[in-house]
Amino acid sequence: MVWNRKIAYINLSTRKIIRKPVPKTMRQLYLGGRGIDMYLLYNHVKPKIDPLSPENVLFIGAGLLGGIPCLGAGRCDVAAKSPVTGGVGDSNVGGFFGAELRFAGFDHLVVTGKSKKTVYIWVQDGEIEVRDAADLWGKDTVETQTAIRQNHGDEDIKSLVIGVAGENLVRFANVRTGMKNSGGRTGMGCVMGSKNLKAVAARGTMNLEFAKPEKLLDYCKEMNDMIISTRWARAQSRWGTMIIFSNTNTTGLIRTKNFQLNLLEDGQDLEPENIDRYSIGTAGCYGCVVHCRHRYVLKDGPYAPFFDEGPEYTSLGAFGTMVNVKKLETVLAANHLVNKYGLDTLETGGLIAWAMELYEKGIINDKMTGGLKLNWGNEEALFELIHQIAMREGFGNVLANGFRDAIAKIGKGSGYYAIQVKGMSNLHSDERPTPSFALGIATATRGSDHLRSRPAVDMYGLPEEFLQELYGGPVSSDYTSYDGKSRMIWWQERLYAVTDSIGICKFQTVFCAVHAPKWNEFSKLIQLATGMKFSKSQLMQIGERIYTLERMFNLREGFTRKDDKLPERYFKEPTPLGLPIAKGKKIDRKKFEIMLDEYYALHGWSKNGVPTKKALVKLGLDKEPTHMI
Amino acid sequence: MTAHVKILLHAMFKEVAGQREILQEISADSTLRDMLNTLARKYGKEFNSIIDPKTGQVNLDTLVMVNGKSIRKPDFQLEDNDVVMITVPVGGG
Numbered sequence: 180m181v182w183n184r185k186i187a188y189i190n191l192s193t194r195k196i197i198r199k200p201v202p203k204t205m206r207q208l209y210l211g212g213r214g215i216d217m218y219l220l221y222n223h224v225k226p227k228i229d230p231l232s233p234e235n236v237l238f239i240g241a242g243l244l245g246g247i248p249c250l251g252a253g254r255c256d257v258a259a260k261s262p263v264t265g266g267v268g269d270s271n272v273g274g275f276f277g278a279e280l281r282f283a284g285f286d287h288l289v290v291t292g293k294s295k296k297t298v299y300i301w302v303q304d305g306e307i308e309v310r311d312a313a314d315l316w317g318k319d320t321v322e323t324q325t326a327i328r329q330n331h332g333d334e335d336i337k338s339l340v341i342g343v344a345g346e347n348l349v350r351f352a353n354v355r356t357g358m359k360n361s362g363g364r365t366g367m368g369c370v371m372g373s374k375n376l377k378a379v380a381a382r383g384t385m386n387l388e389f390a391k392p393e394k395l396l397d398y399c400k401e402m403n404d405m406i407i408s409t410r411w412a413r414a415q416s417r418w419g420t421m422i423i424f425s426n427t428n429t430t431g432l433i434r435t436k437n438f439q440l441n442l443l444e445d446g447q448d449l450e451p452e453n454i455d456r457y458s459i460g461t462a463g464c465y466g467c468v469v470h471c472r473h474r475y476v477l478k479d480g481p482y483a484p485f486f487d488e489g490p491e492y493t494s495l496g497a498f499g500t501m502v503n504v505k506k507l508e509t510v511l512a513a514n515h516l517v518n519k520y521g522l523d524t525l526e527t528g529g530l531i532a533w534a535m536e537l538y539e540k541g542i543i544n545d546k547m548t549g550g551l552k553l554n555w556g557n558e559e560a561l562f563e564l565i566h567q568i569a570m571r572e573g574f575g576n577v578l579a580n581g582f583r584d585a586i587a588k589i590g591k592g593s594g595y596y597a598i599q600v601k602g603m604s605n606l607h608s609d610e611r612p613t614p615s616f617a618l619g620i621a622t623a624t625r626g627s628d629h630l631r632s633r634p635a636v637d638m639y640g641l642p643e644e645f646l647q648e649l650y651g652g653p654v655s656s657d658y659t660s661y662d663g664k665s666r667m668i669w670w671q672e673r674l675y676a677v678t679d680s681i682g683i684c685k686f687q688t689v690f691c692a693v694h695a696p697k698w699n700e701f702s703k704l705i706q707l708a709t710g711m712k713f714s715k716s717q718l719m720q721i722g723e724r725i726y727t728l729e730r731m732f733n734l735r736e737g738f739t740r741k742d743d744k745l746p747e748r749y750f751k752e753p754t755p756l757g758l759p760i761a762k763g764k765k766i767d768r769k770k771f772e773i774m775l776d777e778y779y780a781l782h783g784w785s786k787n788g789v790p791t792k793k794a795l796v797k798l799g800l801d802k803e804p805t806h807m808i
Numbered sequence: 809m810t811a812h813v814k815i816l817l818h819a820m821f822k823e824v825a826g827q828r829e830i831l832q833e834i835s836a837d838s839t840l841r842d843m844l845n846t847l848a849r850k851y852g853k854e855f856n857s858i859i860d861p862k863t864g865q866v867n868l869d870t871l872v873m874v875n876g877k878s879i880r881k882p883d884f885q886l887e888d889n890d891v892v893m894i895t896v897p898v899g900g901g
Contacts, residue, residue: 410854410869414819414896422898425818429893430876452822635899639871640878657877690899692869758891760876 184241184286186808187307189300191374192233192292196307201286205808206711208799211243211286212277213269214680214725215808216258219289220267221728222804226735230262230366231348231373233293239339239379240287241277242682244708246387246466249399250406250696251684253278253465255339255356261365262350263526263581264601264626266733268370270362271630271679272339272354273464279337282383290374299327299338299378304385312377316346319519320355327380338380342521344569345372350581351526355518359472359488360464363523365603365625366581390710398707402687402696403468411691415471416461420492421451426638427608428500431757434607435500436555437532438598438746441609441754441761443500448507454490457511462488467684481512481562490514496607497528502535503555513561520569529604530578530585531564533597542591549573598746600627601738610745611754612764613637615664618774622668622743624729632671635690637664649693659760661770665777673722677701680725724798727782727790731803740788743775809836811888813843818895820854834886840872841882843892858894871897 188197201215209215216238228234238258245252255277261268280286284305297312314330315323320342328336338356345352345368352368353361362368371377389395406412414422427433428449431441443449454473463470472491477483490510498504498513517524531553537543538553545552551560551574567575578585583602586594598605603626610617615637616629623631636649637658646654646663650670654663671689674697678688681701689697696704698715706712713721733742749766756762776786783794795801815830822828825847834843841859848855860867865880872879873893874886886892 410820410867411896411898414898418819420898422819422896425822426871426893426895426898429816429818430873450828451819633899635897638878639868639897640873640880641868642880686899691897694868758876 184281185284185305186287186289187285188289188291189307189309190292191290191294191298191309191376194309198307199808202808206243206709208721209725210677210680210721211245212240212254212680212682213256213258213271213676214721215287216240216256216269217267217725217728217732219287219808220258220260221732222806223289224260228260230260230265230268230370233291233374235260235370235373237290237367237370237374237376238287239280239290241281241285242680244704245281245286245682246278247389247395247399247704247708248466249402250687251464251467251469252682254679254682254684255280255362256679257339257354257362257367259367259370261625262369263366263603266601266626266736266738267624267729268365268367269625270354270364270367272356272360272362273684274337274357274360275465276337276339276356276381277682278465279381279383281387282385283381284383284385288379290376293373294375297375297377299376299380302379302381302383304383315377317343319343320521321358321519323378324356327378331380331382333382336380336382338378340378340521341368341371342519342569344520344522345369346377347569347571347579348372349522349568349571349579351523352521353523355521358462358474359518361518361523363525364628366523368521389708391707395704395707398703402700406687406695407468409692412469415686415691416469418451418454419461419471419473419489421454421490421495423492424449424451424495429758431754431761432609432612433496433500434598434609436503437501437536437596438748438752439536440756441611442756443503443505446500446505448505449495449499449510453507456507464684469686471686475511477508477511477515480508481558482515483512485515487511487515487518491524493606494524494528497524498561501528501532501607502561504558504561505556506558509558509561513565516562516565520565522565522569525606526581526604527565527568528607529598530568530582531561533582534564534574534578536596537589537593540596542593543589547574547589595747598627598748600744600746601742603627609754611749611766612757612761613658614661614766614771614774615658615667617745617749617766617771618664618778619668619671621745622775622778624726624733630685631675632668633690634667634671636693637667639693641693645693659764661767661774665774665781668778669781672726673719674698676722676725677718680721681705720798723782724800727794727798727800728803730784730788730790731800734789740775740786743788745771810834811836811838811886813886813890813892815843815847816891816893818893820896821894824853824855825851838886839882840874840879840884840886840892843886844882869896871895
């Protein structure tokens with residue numbers, strides 16, 4: 180059956196490879212992808228290890244529904260102890276790699292130890308080899324993939340690779356596949372680099388044996404037809420996530436000049452339709468009908484000519500609003516640079532925006548920056564600093580270890596200006612007018628993070644009776660309210676944990692639209708694909724189990740309630756711009772703490788954010804680590 | 809007596825109308841429905857389906873925000889200098 184793909188343990192120190200089936204019990208408790216990765220993380224990574232030591236373990240997991248032809252079901256989860264936060268490291272990447280790994284016979288790879296020489300892992304139709312990567316080392320993320328295809332003489336190979344930033348152990352180096360897809364957050368590329376692992380390449384021709392293949396195909400078509408008939412899917416397929424910029428920049432919900440403003444005035448060039456100047460079409464991930472990313476060509480300007488894909492909304496902020504760049508071409512060029520180097524766009528942009536504010540305030544100067552004029556909007560300095568970070572040169576090397584290290588090195592109160600939680604930078608959204616979003620970034624298990632729980636639904640002003648039915652309790656329909664928002668976050672956390680574990684795209688669940696597929700649709704898809712039955716409440720409990728285990732990992736590493744916090748500026752500095760509903764807003768500290776108490780209580784955690792014995796027993800987590808696989 | 813509202817169009821609404829911003833004159837007692845009907849008459853297409861005929865409210869795959877707040881009921885009373893944004897609900901990053 181399709182759920183019985185293998186798990187392989189690959190020791191890079193000894194080159195020993197062990198293959199085992201994934202027990203059905205694991206599926207029933209954690210599904211696959213992120214869920215099983217989090218079980219493995221808690222069980223295989225010893226407490227308090229150095230994330231860059233051979234003791235760290237890298238986990239690569241395909242989703243339980245990987246390979247079905249709908250909802251972007253080719254996603255792959257990559258996990259390890261994070262070199263950015265010291266807690267849960269986990270990143271979910273789209274593209275085609277996750278599905279290809281399944282076609283090659285494996286759902287999970289557990290990579291231990293450290294290779295003496297640079298290597299890549301080659302997975303093909305049930306076999307695994309560790310191969311020399313001397314000719315790949317030093318290549319960028321696209322060149323690496325091309326070289327692997329050429330070396331094997333097979334254009335259909337899919338690879339998960341690191342760039343030069345990962346080789347240089349930049350803490351927030353990412354893993355990439357295809358032209359654009361990135362497992363961006365928490366520094367999984369750095370962990371690969373620390374193991375001298377350049378890539379994992381897969382090619383498979385093995386059948387996925389679905390339980391009810393014909394009915395599954397029919398239902399996948401139904402899902403695809405439903406998705407593409409919606410206005411939001413049509414908008415995303417036309418403009419990608421850039422479309423969000425129009426909404427947030429109009430209202431005043433987008434960080435600008437690091438955290439000084441909340442919209443970019445005269446930012447018309449970053450409006451989504453301007454991508455038409457450079458776009459040559461759109462592309463999608465495996466099993467997706469939306470195709471939300473542009474393929475673009477720049478013929479002039481810095482680093483031109485080049486071809487790339489995107490940009491996501493994240494890059495419009497990271498290399499646009501946050502650094503006060505108002506030219507789309509500059510954003511596209513910066514996006515291209517970080518893609519080639521294999522850097523997390525959010526962490527890179529967040530650190531550079533912070534450095535620009537420090538430069539403006541005189542906390543750092545030309546002497547410290549090596550002569551780089553870090554003035555707002557200085558595109559030459561932006562490109563140079565991206566390069567320096569990736570190469571660990573000059574002032575870039577000060578930033579290359581992430582916020583915590585850079586704050587310690589720079590000192591002089593610089594930490595106040597850093598927009599980060601648990602050591603990880605935030606998306607460029609400004610959460611001061613939206614308490615639900617603020618709670619989400621404060622509590623996310625992998626650091627400041629919109630993808631663990633973002634309730635975009637909160638912005639839609641839906642009737643409260645509707646929200647009550649969706650979320651299972653009272654929730655205010657006013658996005659500036661604190662009422663019921665803890666419940667909203669709790670629900671979204673569980674949904675996204677399951678979404679990441681079955682390997683589908685968040686955009687095609689309750690992220691954009693309330694009527695997008697969720698529990699019941701997931702349940703039906705799983706049954707048709709695997710024959711396993713899960714009720715809505717069982718899936719919700721699996722989401723809770725995964726999230727609680729992540730919490731337990733962080734607690735074991737020393738995190739406490741005090742780490743579920745917001746940058747002080749959220750409480751002290753009101754938003755200066757925007758429509759009246761967004762202007763003059765800051766987070767109310769007292770209400771925030773009440774919201775946090777409510778959030779812990781919903782999870783069954785103590786006031787200190789520690790899961791109670793009762794909650795652990797209910798989830799079957801009271802005896803972890805159990806070392807089942 | 810008349811009033812003016814600023815209408816900001818995003819995504820397909822902007823594409824169909826061919827402009828991002830419209831300064832619209834409305835009568836003093838105009839509702840959101842009146843304004844949407846005017847736009848539908850002028851531009852058709854996407855503007856015809858902003859209100860869901862089944863529920864009589866703004867379609868769930870559309871976002872109509874007045875002064876930054878989502879409005880679902882078309883009988884919402886517009887006021888002078890209101891900023892009305894018509895867009896699609898999208899999330900992500």
